[in-house]
Every structure is written in C-alpha cells, then in structure tokens.
Amino acid sequence: MDAAKDHLALPGGRAALRPQALPTALLPFLGLLALALLLPLTGNEYWAMIATRAAIYWVLVAGLNLIVGFAGQLAIGYVALLTLGAYTTSVLATGNVLPPLPAFAALGCAAVVGAVFGVVVGLPALRLRTFYFAMTTLGFATIVTQIALAWQDVTGGGIGITGPQMPAPFDTAWGFYYFCLGIAVLCTWATGNIARSRFGRALIAIRDAEVAAEATGISKPALLVSVFIFAGAMAAVAGGLFAGLQTYITPEAFTFELSLLFFIAILIGGRGSILGPLLGTILLTLLPEIAAPLAAWSTFLYAVLLLVIVLAMPGGIAALLDFASRRPLPANRAILPRPAALETLMRRRPAPGRLRLDNIMLAFGGVRAIDGVDLEVAPGEVHGLIGPNGSGKTTTLNVVSGYYQPQQGRMTLGDDPLVSGRPQARAAFGIARTFQTPRIIGEATVLQNVMIGGTIDGRATFLETLLALPRHHRDERHLEQAARLALEAVGLEMLASARADRLQHSELRFVEIARALMLRPAYLLLDEPAAGLSSEEIKRLGSLIQAISRQGTGVLLVEHHADLIFDICDHVTVLNLGRVLASGTPAEIRVHKEVVSAYLGA
Numbered sequence: 001m002d003a004a005k006d007h008l009a010l011p012g013g014r015a016a017l018r019p020q021a022l023p024t025a026l027l028p029f030l031g032l033l034a035l036a037l038l039l040p041l042t043g044n045e046y047w048a049m050i051a052t053r054a055a056i057y058w059v060l061v062a063g064l065n066l067i068v069g070f071a072g073q074l075a076i077g078y079v080a081l082l083t084l085g086a087y088t089t090s091v092l093a094t095g096n097v098l099p100p101l102p103a104f105a106a107l108g109c110a111a112v113v114g115a116v117f118g119v120v121v122g123l124p125a126l127r128l129r130t131f132y133f134a135m136t137t138l139g140f141a142t143i144v145t146q147i148a149l150a151w152q153d154v155t156g157g158g159i160g161i162t163g164p165q166m167p168a169p170f171d172t173a174w175g176f177y178y179f180c181l182g183i184a185v186l187c188t189w190a191t192g193n194i195a196r197s198r199f200g201r202a203l204i205a206i207r208d209a210e211v212a213a214e215a216t217g218i219s220k221p222a223l224l225v226s227v228f229i230f231a232g233a234m235a236a237v238a239g240g241l242f243a244g245l246q247t248y249i250t251p252e253a254f255t256f257e258l259s260l261l262f263f264i265a266i267l268i269g270g271r272g273s274i275l276g277p278l279l280g281t282i283l284l285t286l287l288p289e290i291a292a293p294l295a296a297w298s299t300f301l302y303a304v305l306l307l308v309i310v311l312a313m314p315g316g317i318a319a320l321l322d323f324a325s326r327r328p329l330p331a332n333r334a335i336l337p338r339p340a341a342l343e344t345l346m347r348r349r350p351a352p353g354r355l356r357l358d359n360i361m362l363a364f365g366g367v368r369a370i371d372g373v374d375l376e377v378a379p380g381e382v383h384g385l386i387g388p389n390g391s392g393k394t395t396t397l398n399v400v401s402g403y404y405q406p407q408q409g410r411m412t413l414g415d416d417p418l419v420s421g422r423p424q425a426r427a428a429f430g431i432a433r434t435f436q437t438p439r440i441i442g443e444a445t446v447l448q449n450v451m452i453g454g455t456i457d458g459r460a461t462f463l464e465t466l467l468a469l470p471r472h473h474r475d476e477r478h479l480e481q482a483a484r485l486a487l488e489a490v491g492l493e494m495l496a497s498a499r500a501d502r503l504q505h506s507e508l509r510f511v512e513i514a515r516a517l518m519l520r521p522a523y524l525l526l527d528e529p530a531a532g533l534s535s536e537e538i539k540r541l542g543s544l545i546q547a548i549s550r551q552g553t554g555v556l557l558v559e560h561h562a563d564l565i566f567d568i569c570d571h572v573t574v575l576n577l578g579r580v581l582a583s584g585t586p587a588e589i590r591v592h593k594e595v596v597s598a599y600l601g602a
C-alpha cells in the first residue's frame with residue numbers, strides 16, 4: 001500500500017504506475033553477461049583461461065573501484081591483497097600449517113584475512129594525504145611479497161606452492177570459468193547497490209567536496225572502513241581464485257605491473273562508474289593477448305595509455321558513454337522557488353531552543369579573526385551577520401558549524417553545549433550550512449547532490465545496502481522523494497537529472513540550499529547566498545529564506561547585499577575587526593552612526 005502511494009506521489013502520474021521497464025543502464029551489463037555465457041560455445045580453452053582471468057581481476061577491481069573511483073583514494077598497491085588472498089587460500093588448502101581445508105573453506109578464510117588487512121592497508125588513508133597513502137599501499141605490497149619469499153616453510157619461498165584444487169563441477173576449465181563469472185556477477189551487483197545508495201553518493205562527496213560531506217554529517221572514517229573491509233575481502237577472494245587458475249604460485253606472479261593494471265583499469269574506465277572500470281578491466285586483460293609481441297612492453301603501454309586518458313579523455317570510458325549529459329539543457333530557464341513544497345519537506349522537528357555564542361574568541365597567529373563575539377539566534381528568526389571584508393563573518397560561521405575551534409567562549413544549542421572540532425556532528429543537531437563558494441559534486445546529477453544532504457537519515461547498514469535488502473530500497477525512495485521536494489522548494493526540479501557541473505553559478509547556490517534543506521534544519525547558516533545572483537534572483541532568494549524561517553528554522557545569514565539584509569532580517573549583528581559593533585533590528589542598524597561610517601557608508 002505504501003509503495004503504491006509512493007508511486008502516486010512521483011511526478012509523472014499515470015505513467016509512473018506502469019510496470020517499470022528494464023533500466024537502460026542495465027543493458028550493457030546484460031549484453032556483456034550474454035557474451036560471457038556464450039563464450040564456452042567457442043570450445044577454445046585458451047579463451048576460457050583469458051576470460052577467467054578477466055573475471056578474477058574484476059572481482060578485485062570492483063571492490064577497489066569503490067576506494068579509487070568513488071572515494072578518490074590512491075590505493076596503488078592493491079596487488080598486496082591479491083597476494084595475501086592467493087597465499088592464504090593455497091596454504092590452507094594444501095595443509096602446510098593446519099590440516100588441509102576444502103577449497104571453498106580456504107577461500108572463505110582468505111576473505112576474512114583480506115577484510116582485516118584491507119582495513120590495515122587502508123587505515124593510513126584516514127590520516128595521510130593522497131600521495132603518501134599511495135606510497136604506503138606500495139610499501140605494503142613489497143612487504144607481503146618479501147614475507148612470501150622469506151617464510152619458506154609455509155609459502156614455499158621462491159619455489160612456490162600449489163594453488164587450491166576446486167571440487168567438481170568447477171575442476172574443469174569451463175567449470176572454473178563459470179564459478180569465477182558467478183562471483184564476478186555478484187560483485188558487480190553488490191558494488192552497483194553501493195554505488196546507487198547513500199553510501200556511494202557519500203563516497204563521491206568525500207572525494208569531491210569533503211567539507212560539504214562533513215557538513216551533512218558524513219563520517220569519512222566509518223564509511224572508508226566499511227569499504228576497506230569489503231574491497232579487502234573481494235581482493236583476497238580474487239587472490240584465491242588467481243591461485244586456482246595458476247595452479248602454482250610464486251612471489252614473482254604478483255608484480256607491480258599487475259597493481260598498475262588494476263589501478264589503470266579504473267582510471268580509463270572513469271571515476272564514479274561501474275561499467276567503465278569493468279570495460280577497462282576486460283580491455284587491459286585482453287591487451288597483452290592481442291598484442292602478445294608487446295608483452296615485454298606492458299608497463300610502458302600502461303603508462304602511455306594513462307597519459308592518453310589524462311590528456312585526451314579525463315572522464316574515461318564512462319564519460320564517452322554518458323550520452324545523457326550531452327543533451328542540451330533548457331536555455332531560458334529561471335529559478336522559481338515554490339515554498340509550498342517546504343511544508344511537506346520540513347515536517348516540524350522538536351523545537352531545539354536558541355543558538356547561543358558567548359564571548360567567542362579565535363585568533364590565527366597574531367590575527368584575532370573574532371574577538372569576544374556574543375550572538376543569539378532564535379528558532380524561526382532570520383538573523384543577518386554583516387560587516388566589512390575580513391571582519392570575521394565566515395570565521396563565525398565556521399565556528400558555529402564546528403570547523404574552527406575557538407580559543408575562548410562557549411556555544412550552546414538550547415541546553416546542549418556545541419563541541420568544537422567535530423563538524424560532522426553538527427548535522428545531528430540540525431545545523432546545516434551553505435558555502436561562500438558552492439561545494440558541489442560536478443560529476444553527480446543535481447538530484448544526487450541534493451540527496452547527499454539527507455545521508456544521515458538513511459537507516460540501512462552498509463551490509464544491508466550491499467545485499468539490497470528492503471531497508472535500502474526504503475531509504476532510497478524516501479531520500480529521492482525528499483530531494484525532489486527540496487528541489488521544487490528552491491525552484492530547480494526541472495534540472496534534477498542534469499549533471500551539476502553544467503549548471504550556472506546562481507543555480508548552484510540554490511542547489512546548496514536544497515541540499516541543506518534535506519536535514520530539515522533547526523538552524524541554517526548561509527554564507528553570502530546572494531553573491532553572483534541577479535536582482536530578480538535575489539528577490540526570490542529573499543522570499544525563499546523567509547519561507548524557510550516560517551517553518552521554524554533559525555537562519556544565520558552572512559551577506560553583503562544590504563537591501564536583502566534589511567528586507568528580510570528580524571535581527572542584524574554587525575561585526576567590525578572581529579568584534580560586535582552593533583546589534584538590533586534592521587531599522588536600528590540602518591541609522592546606527594558607527595555602522596554607517598564603518599560599513600554602510602553615507
């Protein structure tokens with residue numbers, strides 16, 4: 001019953017009630033699967049081996065893609081986890097240490113070991129900048145290979161060890177191929193579920209707009225650890241399968257070139273895509289076979305390929321296949337907010353009490369950016385924060401939203417103290433914000449950008465999402481409906497499916513407000529939202545801000561457009577050189593002598 005109601009609520013009325021057609025995005029995957037299923041008809045076991053290798057590589061790349069392509073973390077040395085999985089499976093299956101385990105049990109153990117080491121390898125990403133993290137993954141790859149060489153009793157050292165023997169019917173070339181293909185299909189499905197969920201969008205937000213991600217309550221450590229566990233387990237399973245395919249493994253089988261292959265498959269495939277890296281993996285597995293005489297040049301070929309991609313098609317295969325983004329957008333479009341949608345979207349939150357700053361001081365070196373600021377915003381109030389350039393307005397917003405830690409003073413929301421230095425904890429208090437320069441994910445659609453704002457409202461866990469359990473579908477349905485309402489409220493619903501990097505600057509400002517509204521904020525902090533807007537757009541922005549405040553949301557508005565401030569604010573605080581110069585109603589501030597001489601002018 002609920003699902004039927006949800007369908008009725010979607011724009012499109014009757015059409016939305018028809019049975020859903022197969023999403024076009026699935027067609028290339030089904031085409032590839034059909035080809036893969038038909039491959040045994042060739043009867044050529046050499047091709048069985050190549051296709052099995054491609055499937056195994058994809059099992060690793062599918063997980064790694066979430067780390068590199070989605071989260072933007074440079075994990076170059078992922079061959080380490082392939083090595084670890086290959087040796088764990090082989091050692092357990094041959095019984096070098098314990099009584100021999102069946103191949104499937106050994107693979108399962110490898111997955112657990114891979115999950116643990118996936119986190120160990122990944123942990124530096126939570127602290128180190130990208131290139132240093134890349135170096136640590138490479139270092140880990142070297143360590144694993146050296147241990148495999150040195151620990152002769154267990155791994156066979158340089159002589160090697162036999163890979164696991166698969167039971168019937170997977171003990172033939174084609175049987176093993178189908179087994180690997182099955183796991184590859186499962187991985188594609190599972191990573192696809194993550195990609196189309198709040199977790200996938202949060203990963204891209206961490207990559208492209210980390211500060212905005214924090215402001216919406218996304219916890220980078222928790223999210224990355226979940227992904228490292230999944231990708232590590234998948235890479236180790238790929239390692240076990242790799243050992244099965246090779247039948248015999250030595251440390252030399254796990255080269256740096258292999259690590260490069262995984263990494264470059266994702267880059268040529270395109271960031272934030274699944275189809276692109278899948279095609280990239282197939283291409284790079286086939287390349288040495290097609291160009292066999294060039295096998296010795298493979299590192300060189302990869303480097304050339306990488307250069308060509310970076311220079312000629314930075315979006316990779318995915319961008320080439322993204323036909324929807326090339327369709328023209330309506331030329332004479334206008335932003336027409338419809339505040340009526342706010343009523344449904346904002347369903348009142350419990351009244352949070354006043355937002356208070358008492359005697360806040362923050363200095364950068366010798367510069368006192370704010371110096372003993374007192375400020376109080378009431379629920380439902382539009383509070384203007386104005387002052388000359390460098391007077392401390394943005395610093396005040398950054399203190400309220402948790403980015404800066406004041407050296408002195410106290411902040412409270414109602415009776416709760418607001419602890420500094422944890423910006424991702426502000427969303428749970430219902431504090432949302434926009435930025436002086438819009439922090440938007442250009443490669444995602446407008447709708448996805450807005451849905452990111454509601455990430456903390458989702459209830460499904462990472463595992464539930466991976467397996468597409470019902471709570472995941474419920475989350476997605478609710479988030480999409482809320483995001484469409486938020487877009488309608490700010491007047492951008494017609495651009496929902498457009499890529500955000502195709503929008504005009506003024507539209508991006510409204511997208512940021514829509515994203516902030518997804519939190520149904522108790523307090524909304526707006527940093528110069530009218531900058532770059534036409535006078536007509538500023539009027540519409542003003543009405544929108546007032547409509548938001550009528551829902552009970554307190555708005556702290558930093559702005560240089562004095563007309564907007566005096567038109568819509570209930571209260572105005574003026575900063576000068578980091579101190580409060582004046583505070584009062586717009587009428588009082590307009591005629592305040594010091595304010596006029598320091599800021600407003602004659």
Ligand SMILES: Nc1ncnc2c1ncn2[C@@H]1O[C@H](COP(=O)(O)OP(=O)(O)OP(=O)(O)O)[C@@H](O)[C@H]1O
Pocket residue numbers: 364367368369387388389390391392393394395396
């Ligand atoms: N991260 C920082 N490091 C050092 N100094 C800073 C930093 N952020 C702000 N400041 C300094 O603090 C003071 C207040 O800056 P802030 O950006 O808060 O002013 P503002 O009122 O928002 O200015 P504008 O209207 O130009 O945005 C300025 O002197 C600025 O140079």
